[in-house]
Amino acid sequence: MPSIGNLKINSKVMLAPMTGVTDLPYRTVCRRHGCRMAFTEMVNVKGVVYNSRRTFEILRTDGEDSPLGLQVLANEEKYIRPALEKIEGMPFRVIDLNAACPVKKNVLAGYGAALMKDPEKLKKMLGIMVRHAGRPVTVKIRTGWDGDSVNAADISRMAEDAGVSAVFIHGRTREQLYSGGVDYDTIRRVKESLGIPVIGSGNVFSPELAKKMLEETGCDAVLVARGSQGNPWIFADAENFLSGSRMNPRPGPDEIAEVMRSHLDMSIAFYGAFRGIRIFRKVFIYYTKCFINSKPLRRKVVLMKDKASAEDMIEEFRVSAVRHGGIVRSC
Numbered sequence: 001m002p003s004i005g006n007l008k009i010n011s012k013v014m015l016a017p018m019t020g021v022t023d024l025p026y027r028t029v030c031r032r033h034g035c036r037m038a039f040t041e042m043v044n045v046k047g048v049v050y051n052s053r054r055t056f057e058i059l060r061t062d063g064e065d066s067p068l069g070l071q072v073l074a075n076e077e078k079y080i081r082p083a084l085e086k087i088e089g090m091p092f093r094v095i096d097l098n099a100a101c102p103v104k105k106n107v108l109a110g111y112g113a114a115l116m117k118d119p120e121k122l123k124k125m126l127g128i129m130v131r132h133a134g135r136p137v138t139v140k141i142r143t144g145w146d147g148d149s150v151n152a153a154d155i156s157r158m159a160e161d162a163g164v165s166a167v168f169i170h171g172r173t174r175e176q177l178y179s180g181g182v183d184y185d186t187i188r189r190v191k192e193s194l195g196i197p198v199i200g201s202g203n204v205f206s207p208e209l210a211k212k213m214l215e216e217t218g219c220d221a222v223l224v225a226r227g228s229q230g231n232p233w234i235f236a237d238a239e240n241f242l243s244g245s246r247m248n249p250r251p252g253p254d255e256i257a258e259v260m261r262s263h264l265d266m267s268i269a270f271y272g273a274f275r276g277i278r279i280f281r282k283v284f285i286y287y288t289k290c291f292i293n294s295k296p297l298r299r300k301v302v303l304m305k306d307k308a309s310a311e312d313m314i315e316e317f318r319v320s321a322v323r324h325g326g327i328v329r330s331c
């Protein structure tokens with residue numbers, strides 16, 4: 001099983017950071033279905049330094065949500081140390097620097113994947129983090145900026161020299177955003193050139209794809225991102241599949257509805273009813289999107305305005321899924 005510095009992780013399958021997705025309710029649902037290691041969505045170090053309310057909401061965690069990594073977005077050295085001082089007493093076991101985010105407004109400001117074009121700056125920032133974080137530091141990269149500048153192996157060697165404890169690599173370039181094939185060759189090259197653990201990311205949508213990435217790249221663990229949306233069962237399934245244990249039966253409509261109801265409750269408890277319900281609309285879409293004949297239901301998602309209407313829609317989904325053959329999925 002992989003270790004990140006002094007942190008031993010009891011699984012080769014981890015929950016990836018996803019902005020607007022992997023909040024505490026989402027992570028809790030994943031934890032209850034076998035996820036052993038997770039990351040927050042990224043937070044800007046400036047938001048930490050300037051006490052942004054939204055940032056501190058993202059930083060919220062609890063005893064069940066452990067071990068947890070914090071992912072930060074930074075483009076200037078001067079904010080890193082003050083941000084690390086602010087979070088000193090918080091229970092994050094790993095601090096990860098995002099050098100992978102492809103979002104235009106971020107890369108134009110020099111954040112995320114833009115750092116792959118500025119290795120010197122990246123190295124300096126990682127050095128500061130390693131010296132002052134008081135816990136293992138990691139970096140999340142892409143294979144490169146575009147197909148003509150695949151530099152993940154150089155960047156990750158540099159990161160290892162700077163003292164990071166592991167490298168996360170999304171096997172796509174910035175130019176590819178989230179589509180197109182995943183470049184296992186580059187992940188394998190990164191793994192072969194480093195002495196620290198390498199964790200692969202990209203299209204881990206099933207236990208089989210988790211195994212394929214581990215085998216074909218030699219990476220130490222994988223991140224599950226979109227593959228966990230509406231499918232928290234993927235963690236236990238992948239674990240069982242990798243260890244050769246018997247797979248759990250696929251969840252039926254009753255179980256899915258129950259998980260949705262508990263996700264709804266947690267979302268309301270975390271954000272309050274108004275925001276909690278609106279955030280849950282997206283969650284509802286995740287859980288229902290692969291079920292045949294569920295489209296009309298998803299079109300009505302805006303009608304979810306309070307807890308009672310959300311519960312009604314969950315029940316409507318459950319009844320409809322049973323009527324259409326229960327566990328039949330179209331994707």
Ligand SMILES: Cc1cc2nc3c(=O)[nH]c(=O)nc-3n(C[C@H](O)[C@H](O)[C@H](O)COP(=O)(O)O)c2cc1C
Pocket residue numbers: 016017018019020021041042071098100101140170178201202203204205223224225226227
């Ligand atoms: C909605 C969404 C939000 C994401 N936010 C982040 C983020 O905050 N930090 C990060 O490093 N990666 C982020 N990612 C990238 C994922 O962590 C992952 O590397 C990528 O989606 C590839 O995995 P997949 O093909 O299995 O989804 C995000 C991805 C999605 C789909």
